[in-house]
Amino acid sequence: MSAALQTRNLCKKFGGFSAARDVTLTIEQGARHALIGPNGAGKTTLVNLLTGFLEPTSGEVFLKGENVTRLAQHQRVKRGLARTFQINSLFADMTVLESMTLAVCERLGFGWHWWRPVGDHAAAVDEAATLLASLRLADVANEKTRNLAYGKQRLIEIALALAAGPQVLLLDEPAAGVPTSESRELFETIARLPREVTIVLIEHDMDLVFRFADRISVLVNGALLTENTPQEIARDKRVKEVYLGEALDG
Amino acid sequence: MAIIPSPVDLAPLRRAPAWRTAEYICWLLPVAAYFLFPTSLSLLSQMAITGLFALSLDLILGYAGIVSLGHVAFFGVGAYAAGLLAKYGYGDPLLGLAIAGTVAAAVGYLSSFLVLRGSDLTRLMVTLGVAMMLFEAANKLTEFTGGVDGLQGVDMKPVLGLFRFDLYGKTAYWYSVAVLFVFFWLARRIVHSPFGLSLRGIKQNVIRMPAIGAPVHARLAAVYTLGAAYAGVAGALLTQTTQFVSLDVLSFPRSAAVMLMLVLGGTGSLYGALIGTLVFMTAHHFLSNLNPQYWQFWLGAVLVLVVLFARDGIMGIAQTVIKRVRGKA
Known part of the structure; x- marks a missing residue:
């Protein structure tokens, strides 16, 4: 079975700045996949590349095995890829x-x-x-x-x-700006979505991410640092350094 | 599976396209006007024709949010198409409307590829530029259009083979009002359809529309073409009822005036286009008699006030008043 969503060597440059560097990512069918990373890591850029809101400088995007790199946003939506906005x-x-x-x-x-x-x-x-x-x-x-x-x-x-x-749903910080009490309700709604729908989640609240996701990818400076289960990510020293380090600084 | 009654009240959505009492009354006005102002039929016909033109701009500006300062291009194309047809022996009015509308739609479709690129400013300039080019082309091609002297020899046959265009403008008036009504009715259907809803979606949030799967560019091209066809029909009506085409059908002031009428009446409600036209042309008629040089001063003042304090024009004010009255009752 092919993956729900895949990227191959995806790059996006804005002038001299690389917002996505060589991102190769596989999101399995039915996954609850979180994308985390410090501010400016390129999470939203990646969502925009996946949905076709932005065109990549190089690299490819596959939706259920089909190369959709050259397809417009609305054509990708027709093929089952939907998103929310931050x-x-x-x-x-x-x-x-x-x-x-x-x-x-x-x-x-x-x-x-x-x-x-x-x-x-x-x-x-x-x-x-x-x-x-x-x-x-x-x-x-x-x-x-x-x-x-x-x-x-x-x-x-x-x-x-x-x-x-959607068969694949990209949620870009769905709870951004929502008070904690309401954000819990919001996540219950998301958690109730049928398992057939693959969900990619960008979220800053680590509690929510670790409770919700079964797979986590960590982005730093536009590049993929690592990808693993929540347990392994929680143990990963590099992730703690870049991610939590920044959080402590901030 | 048992059918559970929907907890969502669907009535407001279902009721939206139903005709309201005020609308029926509104469409009795042209009938009343015929009996009240029998000596002003030519002015009243002009109002109906301009109303249709304003309606065509409302479709593209009020519903889809495409700004245009050159909408007169399609009005002019329709006017010349109908004029040339009648001049060379095809004087049937309805045939003329159909062909003029089709030609204007074709020009609209082709120019949509230029217009829909870029931002609002680009659109303003491209629409203006296209209209200017057509104006100069009509000015130069004197053999074809008569240039500044206008197109002579427009010979119209009776409407439906029954009603001759008479000296008093009775046929011209009823013909103009009937065409306006038919096209208004059609526009009203269109704006209440899923296609019309998607245009409102594009106007309100052009970023979101592709994300719910709507092909924005194709929709805009479609409504731009439709608006062009409407404008072409309006132009053709003017030619047929006056049996003459002047170069002025492609002039910039006409483009600007129709925009003013629409803004005055209120965009995005269809009736705003008609009310704006009515108020504008009535004001023009009386004020320019009173004070031929300075009437535009007052027009300018009213427009500034409308844009600053009543963005939705006369229709917007009317709706606010109705809401207040109902709220108190």
């Missing part, structure tokens, strides 16, 4: 239900339908509603996104990615 990237003036229906319509291939009203596309509306209910967002479904509390918006950030029906 900073909320929502549809502020739509109701929550509208924005979810929008995302489900795109997945079901209704995005070009120009005649029948959105509300008549029952398959899309029902699925959007079901998804909202499962994330306990039913009561705010008809609120404008911009009027919701930050924690709820963070949940919608994830809901929009889920609406794309």
Whole structure:
């Protein structure tokens, strides 16, 4: 069986600065894979390279064995790769239900339908509603996104990615800016996602990472330092040096 | 599996495309105007035509967020296409509309590849540049377009073979209003469809759209083409109802004016385009009679106030007022 997501010698240069150096990474089907590393290690750059938001300077990306390096973002989404954004990237003036229906319509291939009203596309509306209910967002479904509390918006950030029906889901600091009490709820939601969905998680809270992940990759200065199980990573001296060292300094 | 009733209230989403009472009343106004102002039919026809033009800009600016200062290019292309067709013997009005709309759509589709590159500033400049080139081309090709003298000899056949264009402009008025209504109705369907929703998505968050699987560039090219077709139909209507094409159909002031009307009325609501046109042209009509040189001063003042304090134009103000009234009731 091929891996869910793979990179081969991935490099990204911004002028003279290397944000990704020769990253070769394999993320197994169904994994709970965390990407950690100090600030500026290139974690978000790597997510942007995986999703096609950025084009690599060199190297390749494979999604379920298929080379997707030259595919645009929306084409990768169609093939089952979805992401969330570190900073909320929502549809502020739509109701929550509208924005979810929008995302489900795109997945079901209704995005070009120009005649029948959105509300008549029952398959899309029902699925959007079901998804909202499962994330306990039913009561705010008809609120404008911009009027919701930050924690709820963070949940919608994830809901929009889920609406794309991903087989591989990239979560870029899903709990960033959320108070601790709410972030626990957020992670329970993430933990409940079906096992078939492969999850790549970027997260700063090490407690969460070690509880959630079954595999951890450590990035430093754009390069992969090591990859292992949480137990081994916790024991790894080099990781402690770069990662925890920095955390202590910071 | 048992069917569990959805805890999510789907009614607001389902209700969104239904026609409201205020809309029916709004569309009775053109009928009332016919009886109230029988001597101003030519001005009223111009309003309907300009309203359609403003609507075409609302589709691309108000719904998809593409800024354009050269939207007149498609209006002009449609106007000349309809004029030339009628001049060379194909004077059927509906055929003229169809062909003018198609030609304008083709020009729109081709220019979309230039326009959709880059930022808002690039778009403003490219749309302006394309319109300027077309203006000068029409100016130079005098054998074809009549240049500054305008295109003469536009000979229209009766609408549907039944209604001749009369001296009082009755046929022209009903024809313009009917075409405006049909195209408005179509636009209204489109903006409430999944395609229309995706345009709003692009306008609100162009970064997120590819991440939910939407081909942003193709959608924008499609709506730009649609907007061009609408503008072309509006241009063709002007030609057919006046039986003349002046070079002014491609002029920059017309582009600027339609943008002003749309902003005044409010973008992204379809009705804003119509209300803006109505208010702008009525104000123009009365103020320029009172004070022919300085009416633009007051227009300028109103626009500055709208952009600074009422971003959603007249429609935005109306909605706020309605909300307040309902909130108190």
